[in-house]
Amino acid sequence: DIQMTQSPSSMSAFVGDRVTISCRASQGISNYLAWFQQKPGEAPKSLIYGASSLQSGVPSRFSGTGSGSDFTLTISSLQPEDIATYYCQQYSTYPLTFGGGTKVEIK
């Protein structure tokens, strides 16, 4: 199985700050990587697929980069509504696997 490791597991930042979340795959997955946002009590919401393609309707302050085994999700200017847990997920190989999540809070 491909292991997905996210860092940090939690973080806090000020409104307006630039936030970066890392995701590392235990082997190369090309760009078959998705990012999800999950707010408390809600289902995950698709943000990015193909490592860097923004899902329709997602604000442009979200962006994704990376290829191979190292990936990054960036929020260019953190907003109060961005408080959530973020998950990466690889869909290169079965079984599909998720990272452990990064909880983002406001300072």
Place this chain on the structure above:
Amino acid sequence: QLRLQESGPGLVKPSETLSLTCTVSGDSSVITGYYWGWIRQPPGKGLEWIGNIFYSGTTYYNPSLESRVTISVDTSKNQFSLKLNSVTAADTAVYYCARRYSTTWRFSTHWYFDLWGRGTLVAVSS
């Protein structure tokens, strides 16, 4: 607008079978052409992929659950279902159904989860 809705018992006894159905609504023949998946999330924990089914019936399961899982599809009802047998307390989780959408990005085909149901909590307890 396409909508996914999970349904089924919220409480299952240990050693019995967990059965859930996901109904897809919003358009006719909405099941056709896509993969459909089940993902679960134990309380306070992360996401675990359970398995996928293509509309034609081809299935892929997580090896960690494969001996206990069956996913089926009924295109006439726009539904797909999950059965997990011999459940224990470790199977207590919110269960989500989701669609795997296909698109071409940078010359490759990407099958990613684009739409999710709201999830349903299933507790395993006597």
